[in-house]
Amino acid sequence: MAVGKNKRLTKGGKKGAKKKVVDPFSEKDWYDVKAPAMSNIRNIGKTLVTGTQGTKIASDGLKGHVFEVSLTDLQNDEVAFRKFKLITEDVQDHD
Numbered sequence: 068m069a070v071g072k073n074k075r076l077t078k079g080g081k082k083g084a085k086k087k088v089v090d091p092f093s094e095k096d097w098y099d100v101k102a103p104a105m106s107n108i109r110n111i112g113k114t115l116v117t118g119t120q121g122t123k124i125a126s127d128g129l130k131g132h133v134f135e136v137s138l139t140d141l142q143n144d145e146v147a148f149r150k151f152k153l154i155t156e157d158v159q160d161h162d
Contacts, residue, residue: 094118096125100134102153106141111153126158 096118100111111134119125132155138147 094120098126098129098158100155102136102141107143108141111136111140129155129158131155 092115094117095115097113098116100114101109102111114129114132114134116125116129134153134155136151136153138149138151139145141147141151
């Protein structure tokens with residue numbers, strides 16, 4: 068072994084160095100999900116989307132997203148039993 072080199076220090080890097088813990092929900096945005104005008108109740112709920120980073124826009128990640136909704140929730144009628152799959156086509160500003 069060469070003089071002046073300490074193999075134990077160069078091999079492992081810093082001892083006890085840990086990654087910074089980041090809350091994954093701090094980087095996400097909430098969007099309201101609204102049904103088409105044909106239903107009595109427009110607001111279906113909320114959804115979570117990864118936020119905008121660089122060239123990746125958050126609203127693009129929501130386009131094409133499928134929401135499965137019961138007819139009971141759309142019309143406020145407790146005897147309706149069908150389920151609909153609503154596909155996101157347009158994204159407007161989020162709240």
